Amino acid sequence: xxxxxxxxxxxxxxxxxNSFYDKKRKIDISFKEGKAKFxxxxxxxxxxxPKNNSFIVIxxxxxxxxxxxxxxxxxxxxxxxxxxxLTNPPIxxxxxxxxxxxxxxxxxxxxxxxxxGKITSLRKxxxxxxxxxxxxxxxxxxxxxxxxxxxxxxxxxxVESIENNSQNNIEHTLNGVFDFMKNRKxxxxxxxxxxxxxxxxxxxxxxxxxxxxxxSRVDIELINxxxxxxxxxxxxxxxYINEDSFKIIEYxxxxxxxxxxxxxxxxxxxxxxNNANYTIETKLLFxxxxxxxxxxxxxxxxxxxxxxxxxxxxxxxxxxxxDLKNLPVTYLICYLNLFHEAIDKLEEAKPYLRAYxxxxxxxxxESMRVLRKVKYS
Numbered sequence: 001x002x003x004x005x006x007x008x009x010x011x012x013x014x015x016x017x018n019s020f021y022d023k024k025r026k027i028d029i030s031f032k033e034g035k036a037k038f039x040x041x042x043x044x045x046x047x048x049x050p051k052n053n054s055f056i057v058i059x060x061x062x063x064x065x066x067x068x069x070x071x072x073x074x075x076x077x078x079x080x081x082x083x084x085x086l087t088n089p090p091i092x093x094x095x096x097x098x099x100x101x102x103x104x105x106x107x108x109x110x111x112x113x114x115x116x117g118k119i120t121s122l123r124k125x126x127x128x129x130x131x132x133x134x135x136x137x138x139x140x141x142x143x144x145x146x147x148x149x150x151x152x153x154x155x156x157x158x159v160e161s162i163e164n165n166s167q168n169n170i171e172h173t174l175n176g177v178f179d180f181m182k183n184r185k186x187x188x189x190x191x192x193x194x195x196x197x198x199x200x201x202x203x204x205x206x207x208x209x210x211x212x213x214x215x216s217r218v219d220i221e222l223i224n225x226x227x228x229x230x231x232x233x234x235x236x237x238x239x240y241i242n243e244d245s246f247k248i249i250e251y252x253x254x255x256x257x258x259x260x261x262x263x264x265x266x267x268x269x270x271x272x273x274n275n276a277n278y279t280i281e282t283k284l285l286f287x288x289x290x291x292x293x294x295x296x297x298x299x300x301x302x303x304x305x306x307x308x309x310x311x312x313x314x315x316x317x318x319x320x321x322x323d324l325k326n327l328p329v330t331y332l333i334c335y336l337n338l339f340h341e342a343i344d345k346l347e348e349a350k351p352y353l354r355a356y357x358x359x360x361x362x363x364x365x366e367s368m369r370v371l372r373k374v375k376y377s
Contacts, residue, residue: 019137036127044135058109069106194272288336328367
């Protein structure tokens with residue numbers, strides 16, 4: 001089993017970016033340009049590595065390989081995006097890898113690309129790239145190319161060596177458990193061994209509501225691979241464990257002012273098998289709350305007026321300050337109730353929420369995360 005933290009270190013120390021791995025300070029697939037560039041790199045790496053995995057490491061400074069991290073990204077539906085835009089799509093996995101020196105909410109993103117052995121191309125137009133375009137790696141660059149020869153296998157032995165040198169061992173596993181128990185000691189940390197091989201650590205603030213147990217500030221890691229499976233400072237989570245599986249049901253708090261309610265968002269089921277393998281299955285459980293359209297029109301127009309005041313830098317009353325905290329989730333609810341332009345308003349608000357306070361920007365990111373899960377499903 002590969003220790004993903006070791007793999008990242010070995011990739012970064014191997015050389016600069018090349019034809020089997022790329023590194024990025026960050027990516028943003030919520031906008032067309034960022035989505036298009038991400039798809040281009042996936043296409044190029046897959047085509048340039050027909051016999052081996054290739055990788056994108058996210059959260060690393062380009063100039064000096066400094067590991068600065070990015071926000072936890074829990075988009076389990078990223079394969080749906082790949083399938084929608086690429087012909088002969090590779091298998092793509094995004095994992096969140098914690099590093100000890102990073103803040104709790106920061107990780108390094110690791111994208112692993114498993115090729116099909118066939119030429120991958122864009123299925124349709126996106127941003128400035130045309131449908132049918134084929135990309136390859138040219139050194140550290142992803143470039144469009146015309147080809148009329150068989151793709152050569154030049155990296156499989158190098159990548160195999162890197163992966164072999166990144167295998168987990170008992171020392172790494174024990175250190176990972178001890179580090180987790182020490183770093184999360186304020187949040188009731190626990191661990192469980194599955195099938196005498198896999199170790200899962202988790203922590204969270206516990207509360208019991210009507211005989212049901214929920215956790216907030218949840219952190220869950222598969223120690224064998226140094227992969228963070230779940231992290232949230234806000235959401236409520238229910239955890240169910242048996243001898244073969246670890247199940248997470250995530251809830252989101254939606255509503256207006258005092259009429260908030262918790263809704264099931266997504267179920268993640270991790271099944272551990274006897275042959276030292278495991279699978280992760282996700283299922284969207286979310287059903288959007290529906291509101292009276294007349295009431296929603298009034299709330300939507302009030303929120304638009306609030307956004308205009310924010311853009312102009314005008315002062316807010318105490319009541320408006322409370323409404324401002326609800327702005328991201330209000331636009332989300334409006335969009336889920338078929339106010340299609342509400343998502344444009346939410347994206348328009350992003351830089352102003354970010355400049356106003358870290359709390360507002362975090363609430364914006366939480367709303368976008370829910371939207372991303374719903375859209376990709």
